[in-house]
Amino acid sequence: MPRTALLHDVVARLRHVIGAADSFIPLHAPEFLGSERELVTQCIDTGWVSSVGSFVDQFERDVAAACGTAFGVAVVNGTAALEVAMRVAGVVAGDEVLMPALTFVATANAAYHLGAVPHFIDSAPDTLGVDPGALRAHLLRIGRVGPDGLINAETGRRISCVVPMHVFGHPVDMEGLAAVAEEFGLVIVEDAAEGLGSLWQGRQLGSFGTVAALSFNGNKIVTTGGGGAIVTNNESMARRAKHLTTTAKVPHRWAFDHDECGYNYRLPNLNAALGVAQMAQLGDRVAKKRRLAQRYIDRFADLNGANIFAEPKGAQSNYWLNTLILAPGTDETTRDQLLDGINAAGYMARPIWSLMPSLPFNAHCPCAPLPVAEDLERRIINLPSSAMLADRA
Ligand SMILES: *Cc1c(COP(=O)(O)O)cnc(C)c1O
Numbered sequence: 001m002p003r004t005a006l007l008h009d010v011v012a013r014l015r016h017v018i019g020a021a022d023s024f025i026p027l028h029a030p031e032f033l034g035s036e037r038e039l040v041t042q043c044i045d046t047g048w049v050s051s052v053g054s055f056v057d058q059f060e061r062d063v064a065a066a067c068g069t070a071f072g073v074a075v076v077n078g079t080a081a082l083e084v085a086m087r088v089a090g091v092v093a094g095d096e097v098l099m100p101a102l103t104f105v106a107t108a109n110a111a112y113h114l115g116a117v118p119h120f121i122d123s124a125p126d127t128l129g130v131d132p133g134a135l136r137a138h139l140l141r142i143g144r145v146g147p148d149g150l151i152n153a154e155t156g157r158r159i160s161c162v163v164p165m166h167v168f169g170h171p172v173d174m175e176g177l178a179a180v181a182e183e184f185g186l187v188i189v190e191d192a193a194e195g196l197g198s199l200w201q202g203r204q205l206g207s208f209g210t211v212a213a214l215s216f217n218g219n220k221i222v223t224t225g226g227g228g229a230i231v232t233n234n235e236s237m238a239r240r241a242k243h244l245t246t247t248a249k250v251p252h253r254w255a256f257d258h259d260e261c262g263y264n265y266r267l268p269n270l271n272a273a274l275g276v277a278q279m280a281q282l283g284d285r286v287a288k289k290r291r292l293a294q295r296y297i298d299r300f301a302d303l304n305g306a307n308i309f310a311e312p313k314g315a316q317s318n319y320w321l322n323t324l325i326l327a328p329g330t331d332e333t334t335r336d337q338l339l340d341g342i343n344a345a346g347y348m349a350r351p352i353w354s355l356m357p358s359l360p361f362n363a364h365c366p367c368a369p370l371p372v373a374e375d376l377e378r379r380i381i382n383l384p385s386s387a388m389l390a391d392r393a
Pocket residue numbers: 077078079080082103104106107165191193194214215216217227228
């Protein structure tokens with residue numbers, strides 16, 4: 001199919017699914033349909049706008065409940081949540097941290113902030129996330145299990161954990177990954193920033209790792225403006241995460257006693273108020289987004305040259321971002337022409353992130369062969385995905 005014909009076909013189908021682009025339709029807009037105004041006003045009226053307050057405690061309970069974990073710790077953003085999650089899971093300076101090459105840059109940044117080194121692995125075409133089979137093959141080739149755990153024989157560094165990221169809300173094959181983690185003695189830290197509200201085998205994302213990180217940035221499925229959370233079933237990790245992120249202050253009526261170098265990663269009560277109102281809408285939000293995704297899937301079903309990515313087997317995805325996958329072998333030029341045309345038609349469209357090893361500051365990082373990730377990078381276009389679009393056309 002000629003490129004321009006594909007572009008016209010995609011735009012016509014977009015019009016059917018989400019209506020005419022009378023004004024530019026963004027990729028993902030926040031929605032405030034609940035008690036946001038009331039709860040934020042309550043913070044202002046009572047003066048509880050800053051780093052402590054009842055909404056922080058409530059938000060932590062709500063987030064843990066939504067993830068099916070015993071504990072939740074609210075923090076200032078998802079990147080901070082990932083950093084602290086890795087740290088309480090045992091990552092130390094000089095370690096390597098396994099993560100997909102196809103991820104948002106924050107996953108790698110969080111490892112760097114701890115003095116650790118990202119180590120990139122390939123993705124699976126059916127989940128878009130880490131491929132447990134490819135990971136195992138790579139570790140069998142470069143890894144040595146010794147008394148200190150898994151060592152990268154090529155660099156001499158310890159490999160302490162693996163960070164699966166649930167791309168666009170689609171769950172990683174967590175059963176396959178758990179088996180590889182077990183075989184090589186790796187801790188799993190989930191980057192569930194995009195996965196809130198998704199299920200895998202009936203269980204919530206965020207509950208599979210020893211610890212998991214979430215983001216509540218403005219473009220995520222629910223938002224606190226900016227924010228993040230660490231969730232876990234491990235009580236001592238939860239306590240340590242809370243302690244570290246609140247300046248490591250020893251509780252006392254008046255003394256400033258801090259027992260280690262902590263962070264100020266606290267989520268303000270003002271943001272938590274927004275979060276409490278938003279969490280109450282998570283179920284409705286996911287239902288709407290699943291309805292929108294189904295409309296995309298149905299309407300694009302017989303399209304020539306591309307298809308809409310559907311949730312993996314065993315998964316119930318939140319469909320954070322809808323994904324058009326171009327035919328195998330599509331080159332970057334074709335993708336970019338489509339991106340230009342779709343955006344020009346008033347529908348915001350974006351490519352997937354640049355592969356991590358292609359960013360200059362990651363050039364020195366260890367990296368597995370990436371045949372699938374390199375192919376996917378050229379073939380993915382995200383389409384407008386706000387929940388409100390489910391009822392628009
Ligand atoms: C959004 C996101 C983050 C970081 O969250 P922030 O709140 O923006 O710091 C981390 N990982 C992934 C995969 C994300 O999508």
